[in-house]
Amino acid sequence: MAAETTGGAAGGAPRAEGSNGPAGAATSGPRQDTPGSGRVPAPRTGRTPGSGPGRTREAVPGRRSVTGTRRAVAAGFLLPALVLLGALVVYPIAYSVYRSFFDQSGDSFAGLDNYVEIFTDDTILTAVKNNLIWVVVAPTVATALGLIFAVLTERVRWGTAFKLIVFMPMAISMLAAGIIFRLVYEQNPDRGVANAVWVGVHDTFAESAGYPRAHPLPVHPLKAAGGGAYITKEPVRAGAPALLPLVGVAPADLPGDARPAKRPEAGGDGRITGTAWLDFTRGGGGKPNVVDPRERGLEGLKVEAVKDGRVVATATAGPDGSFTLPASADGALLRLPESNFHERYNGVDWLGPSLVTPAIIGSYVWMWAGFAMVLIAAGLAALPRELLEAARVDGASEWQVFRRVTVPLLAPVLAVVLVTLMINVLKIFDLVFIIAPGSVEDDANVLALQLYRSSFGTDAHLGVGSAISVLLLLLVIPVMVFNIRRIRKESRR
Amino acid sequence: MTTTAPPPAATPAPVPGRAPAATGRRRSPAARLAARAGGGAVRVFLVLVGLFWLMPTVGLLLSSLRSPADIAASGWWEVFTAPAQLTTENYANVLRNDTITGSLLSTLLITVPATVLVVVIGSLAGYAFAWMEFPGRDWWFLAVVGLLVVPVQVALVPVSRLFGEIGIFETTLGVVLFHTAFGLPFAIFLLRNFFAEIPRELLEAARLDGAGEIRLFVRVVMPLGGPAIASLGIFQFLWVWNDMLIALIFADSDAPPITVALQQQVRQFGNNIDVLAPGAFVSMVIPLVVFFAFQRQFVSGVMAGAVK
Numbered sequence: 001m002a003a004e005t006t007g008g009a010a011g012g013a014p015r016a017e018g019s020n021g022p023a024g025a026a027t028s029g030p031r032q033d034t035p036g037s038g039r040v041p042a043p044r045t046g047r048t049p050g051s052g053p054g055r056t057r058e059a060v061p062g063r064r065s066v067t068g069t070r071r072a073v074a075a076g077f078l079l080p081a082l083v084l085l086g087a088l089v090v091y092p093i094a095y096s097v098y099r100s101f102f103d104q105s106g107d108s109f110a111g112l113d114n115y116v117e118i119f120t121d122d123t124i125l126t127a128v129k130n131n132l133i134w135v136v137v138a139p140t141v142a143t144a145l146g147l148i149f150a151v152l153t154e155r156v157r158w159g160t161a162f163k164l165i166v167f168m169p170m171a172i173s174m175l176a177a178g179i180i181f182r183l184v185y186e187q188n189p190d191r192g193v194a195n196a197v198w199v200g201v202h203d204t205f206a207e208s209a210g211y212p213r214a215h216p217l218p219v220h221p222l223k224a225a226g227g228g229a230y231i232t233k234e235p236v237r238a239g240a241p242a243l244l245p246l247v248g249v250a251p252a253d254l255p256g257d258a259r260p261a262k263r264p265e266a267g268g269d270g271r272i273t274g275t276a277w278l279d280f281t282r283g284g285g286g287k288p289n290v291v292d293p294r295e296r297g298l299e300g301l302k303v304e305a306v307k308d309g310r311v312v313a314t315a316t317a318g319p320d321g322s323f324t325l326p327a328s329a330d331g332a333l334l335r336l337p338e339s340n341f342h343e344r345y346n347g348v349d350w351l352g353p354s355l356v357t358p359a360i361i362g363s364y365v366w367m368w369a370g371f372a373m374v375l376i377a378a379g380l381a382a383l384p385r386e387l388l389e390a391a392r393v394d395g396a397s398e399w400q401v402f403r404r405v406t407v408p409l410l411a412p413v414l415a416v417v418l419v420t421l422m423i424n425v426l427k428i429f430d431l432v433f434i435i436a437p438g439s440v441e442d443d444a445n446v447l448a449l450q451l452y453r454s455s456f457g458t459d460a461h462l463g464v465g466s467a468i469s470v471l472l473l474l475l476v477i478p479v480m481v482f483n484i485r486r487i488r489k490e491s492r493r
Numbered sequence: 494m495t496t497t498a499p500p501p502a503a504t505p506a507p508v509p510g511r512a513p514a515a516t517g518r519r520r521s522p523a524a525r526l527a528a529r530a531g532g533g534a535v536r537v538f539l540v541l542v543g544l545f546w547l548m549p550t551v552g553l554l555l556s557s558l559r560s561p562a563d564i565a566a567s568g569w570w571e572v573f574t575a576p577a578q579l580t581t582e583n584y585a586n587v588l589r590n591d592t593i594t595g596s597l598l599s600t601l602l603i604t605v606p607a608t609v610l611v612v613v614i615g616s617l618a619g620y621a622f623a624w625m626e627f628p629g630r631d632w633w634f635l636a637v638v639g640l641l642v643v644p645v646q647v648a649l650v651p652v653s654r655l656f657g658e659i660g661i662f663e664t665t666l667g668v669v670l671f672h673t674a675f676g677l678p679f680a681i682f683l684l685r686n687f688f689a690e691i692p693r694e695l696l697e698a699a700r701l702d703g704a705g706e707i708r709l710f711v712r713v714v715m716p717l718g719g720p721a722i723a724s725l726g727i728f729q730f731l732w733v734w735n736d737m738l739i740a741l742i743f744a745d746s747d748a749p750p751i752t753v754a755l756q757q758q759v760r761q762f763g764n765n766i767d768v769l770a771p772g773a774f775v776s777m778v779i780p781l782v783v784f785f786a787f788q789r790q791f792v793s794g795v796m797a798g799a800v801k
Contacts, residue, residue, distance in 0.1 A: 071627050073625070077617040078622075085678070088675070091651065091655075092648035095650075099651070153539065166546050171791070172777045173734070173736070174735065174737065175737045175755055176735075176773045179759065179769055179770070180773070183766070183770070191564075193552055374795070434756065448644075462650055483641060483642065484635050488635060
């Protein structure tokens with residue numbers, strides 16, 4: 001019997017397409033899973049509460065018991081749930097509230113001391129501030145990205161594949177995401193991809209050749225020019241190759257693609273050519289001021305031609321150390337600016353005290369932008385197409401349609417996504433716990449982490465831990481009230 | 494609401510009050526060209542974003558496939574120029590590692606019961622709230638709805654005390670019960686609303702056939718609730734599988750689930766990526782398989798659980 005009725009019900013259940021009320025996704029179960037309806041259901045707040053047409057089967061009087069159940073049976077059905085909820089959810093709330101008014105030992109009444117401590121203790125105050133940053137920034141960025149992705153994927157055929165990629169991080173644990181981003185944020189640019197990219201971009205614009213200890217020998221045609229720069233003793237002349245030998249660079253520190261230095265030749269057309277090279281032959285045998293066969297070029301070394309204190313031309317040495325200056329540099333002194341002798345740029349300290357919170361928020365956005373995207377995309381699919389099309393026909397640009405039509409119509413969905421993410425972010429724990437290295441844990445602190453530390457960790461103080469948990473609870477109460485009122489409104493209809 | 498915006502000079506003046514689909518096709522060649530170029534830019538942008546989003550995971554995957562020496566020496570992207578570096582050695586080591594394999598078993602022993610219990614207990618209560626009459630039914634249901642957003646943090650200290658007193662602190666049973674309790678408000682909310690939409694006639698017909706309450710529940714309600722139960726089950730399964738905080742506090746420290754086992758490794762982060770990376774990937778396999786196999790159910794579970 002059950003087997004026969006199943007099919008009938010799945011197909012025959014009321015399809016509240018487009019008219020589902022605020023409880024949308026959750027209450028319209030049969031609709032979203034109707035065979036063949038591949039679309040995702042509209043999120044529950046596809047409309048503002050109470051604005052939708054009445055639900056098919058929501059009103060209480062219409063749903064009298066079919067069976068005339070005895071109360072004992074009803075109690076039997078409810079008992080396991082109520083016992084668990086009572087013992088493990090409701091009772092703990094009461095206990096936490098109670099415990100939050102007692103001191104560390106739990107013996108004497110402490111009034112509001114624990115709450116005061118939250119806002120006076122430096123470590124906890126950092127957690128409060130960070131939580132504030134989290135709650136403001138993370139949901140906003142994730143929702144904005146979700147909106148952009150949802151709108152753009154509508155226009156491409158492989159939008160689903162894109163959505164899958166962005167949504168995928170939702171399925172994995174915050175622990176795994178934490179490990180993934182510990183790897184991304186590794187300081188060493190040779191290992192952490194964030195710094196590898198960052199250093200790459202940085203060096204494109206402000207390249208430092210990175211020869212910190214390079215210097216000329218007294219026999220070399222270079223002398224110190226003050227401020228860490230070196231300058232040639234004699235002006236250069238077209239027709240005579242310029243020699244810029246340096247020592248003091250470990251061969252291992254040369255760029256990987258440094259090639260044997262080019263033997264200097266005089267340039268034609270009045271241009272000035274020369275070679276900057278490491279005037280040192282490993283194992284000995286090289287002569288100073290001579291480009292010996294196994295000596296290599298100083299790639300990336302910057303050369304400035306200076307006349308009367310003004311830079312008239314610049315050049316950068318190639319992999320073989322050769323460089324070319326225009327004829328205007330004839331008679332100039334060649335200067336190797338001090339920037340050549342900086343340590344190589346090593347990237348950003350992502351997990352250092354000042355950037356650790358934004359860095360972890362980045363990993364959160366990576367995980368949750370997909371969530372925002374999917375909910376917003378569902379809301380988008382439920383929008384009346386005629387409105388968008390009408391605006392386009394009236395000559396509105398895509399941006400105007402987006403700004404004046406799509407976003408206002410989506411406002412209820414955006415609000416749900418934002419609020420959901422805020423609740424989620426309020427309790428953020430795993431990512432911070434995993435990504436922040438121990439040394440900056442205090443700088444990255446958030447309330448849930450502090451709660452863990454106060455309750456089970458090194459800062460043991462159950463009073464403060466309980467106070468934090470009560471604070472978290474207080475912060476979600478508006479949402480709780482909103483949920484309850486929404487459901488009440490629905491069931492009154 | 495204003496749906497019209499001032500038209501750019503290039504397009505013909507809009508016809509007020511009329512927006513037949515036909516005029517939608519008639520756009521100036523310049524506008525169409527711009528749209529096509531815009532479409533190209535959108536595609537490029539999405540491809541770049543997609544690659545960007547994949548990169549962290551790919552980085553972990555490729556790191557997990559390199560030897561400790563290679564990991565220490567250079568970044569995972571070197572693999573693209575030196576594919577010979579790839580090795581499954583780390584995975585072999587991880588799967589030979591009793592701590593990791595044991596923790597996978599622990600995870601399973603926590604996740605499966607916590608999922609089944611939530612589905613069963615939640616269905617019973619959801620059905621009672623949907624189709625049974627008892628005093629204060631709607632008030633009870635509103636109370637459950639109120640519990641939807643209660644943060645688990647509020648229960649950590651009190652429940653660890655409670656469990657300590659009854660002797661199930663740091664046991665699998667304790668973790669399972671905790672997860673079940675905190676999964677219930679959502680389960681009841683979702684299933685009650687779903688069950689409430691079952692056509693009354695079906696239940697009445699079954700009743701006339703002589704089915705009792707329990708029979709009705711098992712033979713009619715549960716099968717009809719299949720889709721919602723699937724969403725709930727998948728959602729809860731992933732939730733519990735991926736949990737670290739609750740396991741960190743309540744799980745048996747001698748048999749920790751995979752998340753806790755890996756968390757302990759993270760403290761040594763830096764010289765143990767050859768364990769962490771494959772370990773993290775192993776822990777992700779089941780969720781990813783579930784995710785790709787049951788995308789639709791997962792999505793509707795996530796959407797329904799938006800308030801959680």
